[in-house]
Amino acid sequence: MKVIAHRGFCGEYPENTMISFKKAVEAGCDEIELDVQLTKDNVLVIIHDESIDRVTDGSGNVRDYTFEELRKFNVMATFGDKHGFNPIPSFEEYVSWVKDKNVTTNIELKTGHFYYKELEEKVIDMILAYGIEDKVMFSSFNHLSLSRCKELIPKIECGVLVSKSGIGNQGYYVSKFNFECYHPDIEGLNDDIVEDCKAHNVKLNVWTVNDEAGLKKLYDWGCNGVITDYPGFCKEWLKSQ
Numbered sequence: 001m002k003v004i005a006h007r008g009f010c011g012e013y014p015e016n017t018m019i020s021f022k023k024a025v026e027a028g029c030d031e032i033e034l035d036v037q038l039t040k041d042n043v044l045v046i047i048h049d050e051s052i053d054r055v056t057d058g059s060g061n062v063r064d065y066t067f068e069e070l071r072k073f074n075v076m077a078t079f080g081d082k083h084g085f086n087p088i089p090s091f092e093e094y095v096s097w098v099k100d101k102n103v104t105t106n107i108e109l110k111t112g113h114f115y116y117k118e119l120e121e122k123v124i125d126m127i128l129a130y131g132i133e134d135k136v137m138f139s140s141f142n143h144l145s146l147s148r149c150k151e152l153i154p155k156i157e158c159g160v161l162v163s164k165s166g167i168g169n170q171g172y173y174v175s176k177f178n179f180e181c182y183h184p185d186i187e188g189l190n191d192d193i194v195e196d197c198k199a200h201n202v203k204l205n206v207w208t209v210n211d212e213a214g215l216k217k218l219y220d221w222g223c224n225g226v227i228t229d230y231p232g233f234c235k236e237w238l239k240s241q
């Protein structure tokens, strides 16, 4: 089972920052999950929310700031200034760092309330520019956005993100769109869904699992990946099995 570091090592470091990604690699993760959005001047940045209020010392929406303006804010959530100053990374900064690392990346396209129609193209251009197409996958709650990625670059795997309520006919749904993976909330997963995914050859990467009970469930189900805030803990637990 692959250990996927959710927003990096966000259980101990400010989420979606370079320190969080570097610490996730040090903790031995197999893959890093991160969230991508666009600034006012169309720079790809790594941040979860459309607003900067929760995670930084600033306020307002990502799309209303230029990249240069955004860089002045400190990503503090949820650790205050314990880890010093950590700016919002650009996606390019991340890619140029990760290209030589022995980890893959799960790029979540945050094309939610505001649909950035150029986001998929920009992310793909960056992937191709750095030659990391064999080391990435896409995921999104916006399945149209995934579909756009599949059209543009079919060989990159896509994971269908769903909330607790899930969707019906999961395995069929995912395979019908030629996607490869289903990414449910653990709270919405059960034996029937696992069987349905297996029957349709759909891989299961499950979020957000931070304790032994959850890990054991996923392990017993034969899931392909665990998306976690604590990659080191998950690696250790898996080693002990």
Ligand code: G3P
Binding pocket: 006, 033, 035, 048, 108, 139, 161, 183, 207, 227
């Ligand atoms: O990839 C799983 C997870 O990242 C989805 O939820 O809100 O953390 O982006 P969220």
Ligand code: CA
Binding pocket: 033, 034, 035, 108
């Ligand atoms: Ca995410």
